[in-house]
Amino acid sequence: MKKQPKPKLAFFDFTDCEGCQLQIANMGPALLELIELVDIVNFREIMSEDGQDYDIAFVEGSISTDNDVKRIKKIREKSKILVAFGACATIGGVNGIKNRTSLELAKNRVYGDKADNINTIKVMPLHEVVKVDYFINNCPPYIPEIITVLKCILMGKPYVVPNYAVCTECKANENVCRYEKDQECMGPLTRAGCNSWCINNGNRCYGCRGLVENPAVDAAKDILLKYGLKLEEVLQSFTLYNDPSGAKYDQEFK
C-alpha cells in the first residue's frame, strides 16, 4: 500500500491574544505526537518558515478590519479544511464588546485625535465571512477538545459542538451550583464541552463557549434579576463573549 503523504497544517491569527496557539504549545507530549501525524508548515508565532501550501488551516481571532476580511478569504481559498479556533474565531469573543459602542467612540477613547488612522469594522466570527468546517470553542480552547477535533479531522469525521448546557458537566463534577451559593452563573445558557472548567475552580461560568441554540432567555433573565442584577448587567453577562448572538437580546430585554 502506498504511504499517504501527511496533511499540511497551518496556523493563522487575527484579532486576538494568541492564547489559542499557545494552548497548542501547551499540549506537551501530545504535541510531539501531532507532529508525527501532520506537517506543520506555517506557525508564525514559533517559526520563520512561511508555508503557503497547506490542507488544514487553524484560524484564531476575530475579523475586525477590512484587511482581515481579505486575508481570511484567501486562507479559505487555499485550505481544504478551515477550523475556527477559540472564542474570538467561533463567536466573536470579548472583542465583540466593541460592537456595543459606536466605532467612532471606541476609536476616540483609545486613540484620541489619531483615531482617523485606525481602520476598524464590526467584530465578526469567521463563519460570518467564510465557510467554516470545524469549530473549537472556548477561551482558551480546552486541550482535550482540541485533541478530539484533531482526531475527527484526521479521520474525516464531523465534530459536533455540544448543544446542551455546561450544567450537565458541572453536575457530573459534583460542584455546588453557583445559584445555591447566591451567585449568578452563565452555565445554564452556555454550551458544554469544557468540563465546567471555571466552576471546578471556584469561579462561575462567563459564557465563553457561546450560548446553546435555544437558551431559556426569559427564565434566565428573571432569575438573574432576582439575584440582584440590573437589566443592563444581565445584558452585559449575555454579551461578554456573545455579541453576534447577544445583539438579538437587546430587543427582547427592552
Added chain:
Amino acid sequence: MTRNSSKINSKNVKVDVHYLTRVEGHGNIVVDVKEGKITKCEFQVIESPRFFESMLVGRSIWEAQHLTSRICGICACGHSLASIKAGEDALGIKPSDETILLRKLLLYAEQMDSHILHIYILVAPDLLGVKSILPLIKTHKPVIERALRMKTMGDYAGEVLAGRHIHPISYVIGGLTQLPAREGLEKLYKMMLEGRKDAKETVKLFKKLKFPEFQRPTQYMSLSSEDEYAMYEGDLVVNNKQKTKARDYKKLFTETMVDYSRAKIATINGRPYAVGALSRFNNNSDKLNKKAKQVAQELGLKAPCHNPYLNTVAQLIEWVHCLEESIKIMEKILKEGLDEKKIVVNSWPKRDEIGKIKYSPNTGVGCVEVPRGSLFHEYTIDETGHITQANCVIPTNQNIGNLEEDMRKIVPQLLAKKTQEEITLDLEMLARSYDPCISCATHILDVKFV
C-alpha cells in the same frame, strides 16, 4: 563616530521585514538607508487594534480581571494580577499575606513559562542557524524535550494554582476562589526540584552560544524593593535613581502616539527607555538569590549590561531566580498548609451583598513586573462600582522607542561589514531579543497626546 555616520558613503540598504516571525503579535521592521544615511528606521506595530480600554468602560470592577487577562495569552497571569491590584486599590481591599504569597508564586511561574518559550523556541533557532525549533526536533531532540519539559512546568504551575495558565480562573480581587489542591502542589514541587537539572543543562548550552556584540547604554526602568528582587511590588526606579511610587507612573514617563504604528512611544526625560529582564537585572541584581547570582557569574553577565541582545541571558538568570524562590514558597506552603479562611473569596459579591456594598468614586493603579517589563493597569470607578475610565500601559510599548534607538545605532555599524541579508537577520534578532508582545502593545489607551 556619530549616530548617522557619514563615513559610510553611497551605500543603499533597504530592510523590510513584513510580519516579523517568532514574536507574539504582528510587527514590521522597516529600515531605509540611502547613500549611507538612514532615512527610515522603524519598528511598526500593525496588529489589529483591540480597544480593551474602551471595552472596560461600563463594566463592573469585579469583571475587570476576567476581561483583561484576555489582552494577552502569554502574560495572562500578569495582566490578571495587575488588574486585581488596580481593582483592590480602587476598592480599598487588602489581600492577606497568604494570598500575596500565592500571587508571587503564580507570577514566578509565568516568568518561567514565558522566559523559556522565548529562550528556546523564539531565540535559540537564530543562534543555532535554523528557522524554527521544528528542524531541531530531528537534530537536537534532547534539547527540545528539555525545553518542552521546562515549559510544561511553568504551565502546570498555572494549572495547579489558578485552574489554568492561559486566562487564570481562581485568582480574583481579594483572594482565590478556591485553594490549590495539595496533590497538585506536591507534584509541582517535584517538577520544580527536577527543573534544577534542566536549568543546569540550559546554562551549559548558553555558555556555548554567541550573541552579537553591541553596546548602547540607555535608561533602564523597573520596580525595585529593599526586601527582594522586585516582581510583584516595589517602587519604580530608572538606573537605580528617580525612585517613584508605582501609582505616580504618569509623573515618570510620557507616552506619545506616532503615525506609523498602533503603539505609542514612551519616554523618560524626553528619551526612550527599556523595561524587562535586563532592566530588572541592571537595577536589582544584588537582590538575586544565591543560585541566580552563580548563574550570572557563570554566564558573565554583570550589571549594568548595555547589550540588548543579552536580555535573553538575563531571562535565563531570572528563570533560575524564580525557580529557587518558588521552591522556597512551595516548601513553606507544603509544611504549613494553606488557611482557607485567609485566602478563599467569591469572585463576585453574593446576592445579599449586591446593593449593600458602598462604592466611592476612586482611581486605582496596579503595577507588576511581567516577563517583558513593568505593566500598569489603572481604573476609575463610579459610585456603582462600574469602570468609567481605563488605562493599561504595556511593556512592549515602552520598549519600542528604545528598540528603534538601538536600530539607529547598530545599522551604521552593520553597514560597514555586513550584507543586506545579514543586516536583516541581525535586526530581526535585535527586535526578538526584546521579546516583543505585540498583541498586547496595541491596547494603548489613555488619550493624552503630546
